[in-house]
Every structure is written in structure tokens, then in C-alpha cells.
Amino acid sequence: MLPSLYGNNLERIESWLLKGGHSTSCADILCRYIYNGRNKKLLPQFSKTVLEQLENEFTSELPKPSSIQRAKDGTIKFLLELHDGEKVEAVLIPFYKRYTLCVSSQVGCAMNCDFCYTGTMGLKRNLEAGEIVGQYLFAYEFLKAEKGSNEPRPNIVMMGMGEPLHNFEEVKMALKVFTAEKGLALSPRQITLSTVGYLPGLKRWHEMPPVNLALSLHSPIKEVRDKLIPVNRGWPLPEVMEVLDKLPLHHRQVITYEYLLIKGMTDRDSDAHELAKIILGKRAMINLIPFNPYPGSEYKKPSTDDVERFKKILVSYSLMTMVRTTKGDEILAACGQLKAKQLSL
Numbered sequence: 242m243l244p245s246l247y248g249n250n251l252e253r254i255e256s257w258l259l260k261g262g263h264s265t266s267c268a269d270i271l272c273r274y275i276y277n278g279r280n281k282k283l284l285p286q287f288s289k290t291v292l293e294q295l296e297n298e299f300t301s302e303l304p305k306p307s308s309i310q311r312a313k314d315g316t317i318k319f320l321l322e323l324h325d326g327e328k329v330e331a332v333l334i335p336f337y338k339r340y341t342l343c344v345s346s347q348v349g350c351a352m353n354c355d356f357c358y359t360g361t362m363g364l365k366r367n368l369e370a371g372e373i374v375g376q377y378l379f380a381y382e383f384l385k386a387e388k389g390s391n392e393p394r395p396n397i398v399m400m401g402m403g404e405p406l407h408n409f410e411e412v413k414m415a416l417k418v419f420t421a422e423k424g425l426a427l428s429p430r431q432i433t434l435s436t437v438g439y440l441p442g443l444k445r446w447h448e449m450p451p452v453n454l455a456l457s458l459h460s461p462i463k464e465v466r467d468k469l470i471p472v473n474r475g476w477p478l479p480e481v482m483e484v485l486d487k488l489p490l491h492h493r494q495v496i497t498y499e500y501l502l503i504k505g506m507t508d509r510d511s512d513a514h515e516l517a518k519i520i521l522g523k524r525a526m527i528n529l530i531p532f533n534p535y536p537g538s539e540y541k542k543p544s545t546d547d548v549e550r551f552k553k554i555l556v557s558y559s560l561m562t563m564v565r566t567t568k569g570d571e572i573l574a575a576c577g578q579l580k581a582k583q584l585s586l
């Protein structure tokens with residue numbers, strides 16, 4: 242199988258041109274061609290040989306939808322088939338004036354989080370950068386076909402299948418393509434990468450383009466977090482927080498702390514107070530996520546009153562706190578519910 246055309250940033254295109262004995266002077270225009278829908282008007286600006294080599298050495302195929310499901314709230318979940326038949330999910334979530342696309346970074350996941358549907362699959366393989374970018378290109382083309390070519394480019398959350406920092410190099414390249422001026426030219430502020438606290442990756446965070454970071458914290462209590470997120474046993478929360486505290490943040494940037502509210506397990510008053518103690522004094526936003534039950538899960542969703550009570554405690558510490566409204570839960574497109582199989586509605 243040929244490598245994907247969409248795993249290339251300007252530097253890679255330049256070295257590819259050099260390797261093929263060409264001048265790099267058309268690298269910029271070639272990138273514009275690749276990331277602007279292979280606009281035919283740009284063709285006269287580079288030689289026929291370059292184009293032929295490009296077509297022969299890369300594939301421009303995007304992942305193919307094997308199912309598309311829509312929730313009443315406007316969420317659209319794609320099950321996308323990759324070149325080897327493996328499947329990943331990408332979810333378009335309506336959010337004010339612009340969609341947000343939740344993209345996958347791996348087929349399955351090795352982190353085995355206890356609350357997560359994807360975690361039950363195990364890790365099948367890493368996605369290549371071109372397959373990560375391909376999910377975005379596919380979803381944006383889909384949106385434009387439905388809503389018109391003026392549809393703004395979706396924001397991105399790397400919260401789909403997989404732990405992004407466990408696939409560091411390919412995710413880094415995908416983020417470079419997303420944010421490069423000679424790529425998709427998204428602002429790094431439009432992108433959030435979410436991790437469960439994969440410490441080897443967090444220690445290399447400075448290598449990534451300056452996108453937003455979210456940590457799935459989920460419990461301030463070691464035993465509870467150990468159960469929910471098994472990697473906490475090897476890389477406990479205090480060690481992770483120590484690394485996060487040292488990350489340089491640009492003006493007005495905060496780290497988002499995702500907190501899963503599970504009835505009777507993480508939603509007690511004492512949990513809220515402990516959480517507040519950990520977060521106080523940091524440039525932080527807390528995102529409360531009421532648990533979304535999935536078939537066979539042992540955990541329960543808290544009541545709306547319990548969610549409000551928990552939020553009130555955090556707000557009493559003047560902590561910026563939001564409750565993430567659950568979108569797409571009837572099609573299992575909500576956080577922690579992605580698993581690459583077709584689900585009947």
C-alpha cells in the first residue's frame with residue numbers, strides 16, 4: 242500500500258522533491274495543491290513529471306465511510322474504513338457556529354480504561370499521520386457537501402479512539418499538517434489533544450505544535466483513579482501534575498481537566514473538595530462529564546442534581562467549571578463510547 246499523500250508537511254515534501262532530483266522551489270505550491278482539494282488550477286505551476294511521481298508514490302484516497310449515524314442533536318458519527326480494512330470512528334459535534342471533529346489516533350487502545358468502550362478492544366495498531374488527517378479531510382468534505390462550501394473548518398479534539406500520546410510521532414506530524422500555513426492552516430487554539438496522563442508523551446510535549454491540552458483526571462483518589470485509568474498505577478497523578486505544572490502556556494491558555502462523574506464513585510462531595518485542592522492555583526478549566534452508560538458497563542450516570550451539586554462545590558473555590566452536555570449519546574458517539582463496530586439505533 243502506498244503512503245498517504247496527507248501525511249506530508251512542507252519539510253517532507255521538500256525532501257521528497259530533492260530525493261526525486263527536483264528543485265524544492267515548487268514545494269509551497271505542491272502543499273497548496275495537496276491541502277486545497279487538489280485544485281487543478283495549480284497544476285500548471287509544477288512539472289508533469291513531479292505530478293506523475295506524486296500520483297505514483299502516494300495515495301490520495303481518504304478513509305471510506307462504512308456507516309454514518311446521526312443523533313437528534315446534530316451529532317454525526319462516521320465509522321471509517323482504512324486501507325487494510327480496519328475501522329475507526331470520527332464524530333462531528335455541532336458547537337455554536339462551528340462543528341468540532343473528534344478524531345481517532347489509534348485503532349483500539351492499549352490504555353484499557355475501565356469506563357471506556359474503546360478500551361475493551363485493546364490496541365490493534367497506530368494510525369499513520371495521513372490517516373489522522375484523512376479523517377478530517379473526509380469529514381470536512383462531507384460537511385461542505387451537506388451545508389455548502391462556506392461551512393467553516395471544524396475545530397478538532399483528539400479524543401476519539403486511542404491515546405494520542407501513545408502514538409507520538411504520527412500524531413505530532415498530523416498536528417503539524419493541521420496547523421502549518423502550508424498545510425490546513427488551522428490555529429493551534431482550534432485543536433485540543435486529550436490524554437489520560439501518558440507520561441512519556443507528556444514529557445515530550447514541547448515537541449508538539451502549541452495546541453491545547455486536556456488531561457482526563459476523573460478522580461483525585463489514587464485507588465479510584467487506578468481502577469478507572471490503569472496507567473495511573475505506573476504514572477500516578479502527582480507525577481503527571483508535576484510535569485503539567487511546568488508546561489509553558491501562552492497568553493490566556495489553560496489546561497483542561499476532564500472529570501468523569503460516575504454515580505456513587507467519583508461524584509461525592511469529598512471528591513469535589515479533593516479535586517479543588519489539586520487544581521487550585523493552576524491555569525485550569527474543569528470539564529465535568531456525566532458518565533455515558535454503554536452496553537455492559539458497570540457504572541451509572543449521576544442525576545442532574547448531583548452534577549449541579551458537584552459543580553457548585555468547585556465554583557465555590559472560584560474554579561472555572563463547565564458541564565459538558567452529552568452529545569450523540571443515543572448513537573454511542575459520546576466520550577468513552579467509541580468502538581469500531583456498527584451499532585444499531
Ligand code: SF4
Pocket residue numbers: 350351352353354357358359360361401402403404437577
Ligand atoms: S479513555 Fe482514551 S485512553 Fe482510555 S481506553 Fe479509552 S480511548 Fe484509550
